[in-house]
Amino acid sequence: LAENALQALHDEDYDRPFNPQNLNHTTMIFMGDREQVSLDGDWNFCVDLLDTGLRQKWFAMEPAAPRDREEPWDYDPYMGETVPVPSCWQMLKEKWYFFEGSAWYTRPVDFSPKPGKRTFLRVGAAQYDCKVFLNGEFIGNHYGGSTPFFAELTDQLKDGRNWLMLCVNNQRTTDRVPMRNTDWFNYGGVYREVSLIETPQSLIRDFFIHMKPSAERTGLVASVVAEGAETAEIAIPELGVSETVTLVDGRGTLAIDAAPLLWSPERPKLYNVHVTAGDDRVSDRVGFRTIERKGRELFLNGRPLWLRGISVHEDDAKLGKVITEDDLRRRYAHAKEMGCNFVRLAHYPHHERAVELADEFGLLVWAEIPVYWAIDFANPATERDAQNQLIELIRRDRNRASVAIWSVGNENADTDARLAFMKGLAETARAEDPTRLIAAACLVNHTKLKIEDRLAAYLDIIGINEYYGWYDEDFSELPKILANSQPDRPVVISETGADADITEHGPKDGLFSEDYQAEVYEKQIATLRDLDFVKGMSPWILYDFRTERRQGIFQRGFNRKGLIAADKVTKKKSFAIMQEFYRTVAAGEV
Numbered sequence: 001l002a003e004n005a006l007q008a009l010h011d012e013d014y015d016r017p018f019n020p021q022n023l024n025h026t027t028m029i030f031m032g033d034r035e036q037v038s039l040d041g042d043w044n045f046c047v048d049l050l051d052t053g054l055r056q057k058w059f060a061m062e063p064a065a066p067r068d069r070e071e072p073w074d075y076d077p078y079m080g081e082t083v084p085v086p087s088c089w090q091m092l093k094e095k096w097y098f099f100e101g102s103a104w105y106t107r108p109v110d111f112s113p114k115p116g117k118r119t120f121l122r123v124g125a126a127q128y129d130c131k132v133f134l135n136g137e138f139i140g141n142h143y144g145g146s147t148p149f150f151a152e153l154t155d156q157l158k159d160g161r162n163w164l165m166l167c168v169n170n171q172r173t174t175d176r177v178p179m180r181n182t183d184w185f186n187y188g189g190v191y192r193e194v195s196l197i198e199t200p201q202s203l204i205r206d207f208f209i210h211m212k213p214s215a216e217r218t219g220l221v222a223s224v225v226a227e228g229a230e231t232a233e234i235a236i237p238e239l240g241v242s243e244t245v246t247l248v249d250g251r252g253t254l255a256i257d258a259a260p261l262l263w264s265p266e267r268p269k270l271y272n273v274h275v276t277a278g279d280d281r282v283s284d285r286v287g288f289r290t291i292e293r294k295g296r297e298l299f300l301n302g303r304p305l306w307l308r309g310i311s312v313h314e315d316d317a318k319l320g321k322v323i324t325e326d327d328l329r330r331r332y333a334h335a336k337e338m339g340c341n342f343v344r345l346a347h348y349p350h351h352e353r354a355v356e357l358a359d360e361f362g363l364l365v366w367a368e369i370p371v372y373w374a375i376d377f378a379n380p381a382t383e384r385d386a387q388n389q390l391i392e393l394i395r396r397d398r399n400r401a402s403v404a405i406w407s408v409g410n411e412n413a414d415t416d417a418r419l420a421f422m423k424g425l426a427e428t429a430r431a432e433d434p435t436r437l438i439a440a441a442c443l444v445n446h447t448k449l450k451i452e453d454r455l456a457a458y459l460d461i462i463g464i465n466e467y468y469g470w471y472d473e474d475f476s477e478l479p480k481i482l483a484n485s486q487p488d489r490p491v492v493i494s495e496t497g498a499d500a501d502i503t504e505h506g507p508k509d510g511l512f513s514e515d516y517q518a519e520v521y522e523k524q525i526a527t528l529r530d531l532d533f534v535k536g537m538s539p540w541i542l543y544d545f546r547t548e549r550r551q552g553i554f555q556r557g558f559n560r561k562g563l564i565a566a567d568k569v570t571k572k573k574s575f576a577i578m579q580e581f582y583r584t585v586a587a588g589e590v
């Protein structure tokens with residue numbers, strides 16, 4: 001055997017993030033409306049179960065005709081099978097359906113350097129980690145399957161043809177976020193857009209603009225982080241704003257006098273905001289509003305708020321996690337039809353377009369990171385990964401008025417290690433963004449029949465996932481729990497529901513029938529509607545979705561708790577039940 005085939009693979013050789021502490025968010029740049037050169041389309045592709053590519057260094061292979069090769073390589077990245085990017089490999093070929101491991105993507109990048117310009121690679125998302133190689137050189141690795149990452153390639157790109165390779169690995173391991181066990185499909189691949197971004201030498205790394213916290217609800221605060229500039233200009237022509245902020249060590253914050261029309265689900269008003277630092281200029285569409293919690297109440301722009309929501313996954317029966325504009329629009333049209341003013345984007349950061357569109361549609365958003373179930377809470381590397389994903393999400397989306405809540409986790413048992421880990425996440429979220437509410441989806445204490453979780457002290461909203469009528473059969477416990485609980489802050493029922501298979505295989509009554517699901521919803525509504533500390537609901541879930549763990553005769557690879565079936569068209573009876581309930585909430589009858 002050739003020596004390279006025997007060589008042990010030392011993961012740490014490629015375990016080098018762009019930044020030594022795996023703080024990839026430090027390489028982010030502010031996107032707004034920046035022009036991007038798309039690298040989407042066909043890429044050469046190969047699955048690599050044994051990580052032979054890392055051992056044999058496929059990335060260092062010279063592009064040459066096969067007959068000119070001196071070594072018998074086990075793969076040629078420059079020819080052969082291609083797949084489209086973005087895509088999830090499971091959806092492309094049946095033999096890749098359950099594949100978990102590394103896969104290689106290769107494509108040429110023809111480039112002509114321009115004096116005074118910088119070039120960055122942006123990958124919208126790759127599930128789960130992604131190693132980047134350019135012209136045979138390892139550039140870095142990004143962890144986290146749902147947030148974008150950036151790599152500056154200015155010094156590595158050469159004039160003419162370059163070769164870019166991505167090695168994406170979706171293997172579930174115990175130290176990741178999420179870890180091995182979830183209730184959604186472990187799609188793999190480069191499933192969001194890939195592009196190059198050209199900037200001048202000066203560069204706006206970060207920009208955050210929001211309402212000044214004040215009872216009057218006027219005035220804005222803007223902060224800029226930029227390289228290669230001493231000042232930055234902020235302009236909002238429609239509000240007559242044109243201000244200059246001085247940057248010290250590349251950072252500056254400015255209070256701006258302005259009285260914008262406030263964004264709300266009823267009137268989702270957005271303004272064009274322009275930021276300039278040196279020669280770099282970026283625009284964004286931004287709405288302004290306030291969201292507050294006082295005691296057990298929620299307020300949007302100073303007015304009491306009840307979150308009429310629905311949970312959604314990023315999952316499509318044909319494309320996997322690849323999201324189209326039509327899909328997003330259909331999703332929000334269904335939410336609006338149900339009477340929602342709120343969506344929970346579960347259980348990981350969705351595509352940035354999902355929140356841009358929520359801004360336009362007028363839907364409030366609960367956004368979250370996949371700190372799901374039993375994470376390795378005592379492991380510092382896991383914690384860094386979760387922190388990094390949270391910061392990447394917040395920096396990507398904190399100019400979106402729709403986003404009202406950052407959620408730091410879902411159904412995690414109340415242990416000391418979990419408390420320290422998630423308290424840290426709540427603190428990071430507040431430090432990154434003091435203008436939004438922090439939540440987590442918690443569990444009820446089934447022994448004490450009470451809402452009780454030590455994390456609640458660090459949250460603004462206690463999310464509660466409860467499945468009375470489904471996993472918990474004794475429905476009479478739910479009113480007891482609610483009577484025993486006196487939370488000092490608002491509770492949102494972040495999940496409740498029941499499976500219903502409405503295909504021709506589904507039962508006509510009992511568990512998994514449409515009628516049974518409808519009955520669960522009737523009972524839930526009757527119990528929850530009069531509780532003064534419940535300030536919203538996001539039932540589980542808008543559409544049936546794919547998941548490996550559900551293999552029952554009525555599930556067949558899908559979680560069937562959708563209010564709409566996996567075809568994304570056929571509504572179950574519960575849809576109309578929720579619609580009627582939300583109509584009464586909106587009419588102030590609750």
Ligand code: GCB
Nearest residue numbers: 183410411465495540559561
């Ligand atoms: C939950 C989880 C969600 C599952 C759901 C279910 O509590 O948060 O991810 O899909 O229950 O259907 O069991």
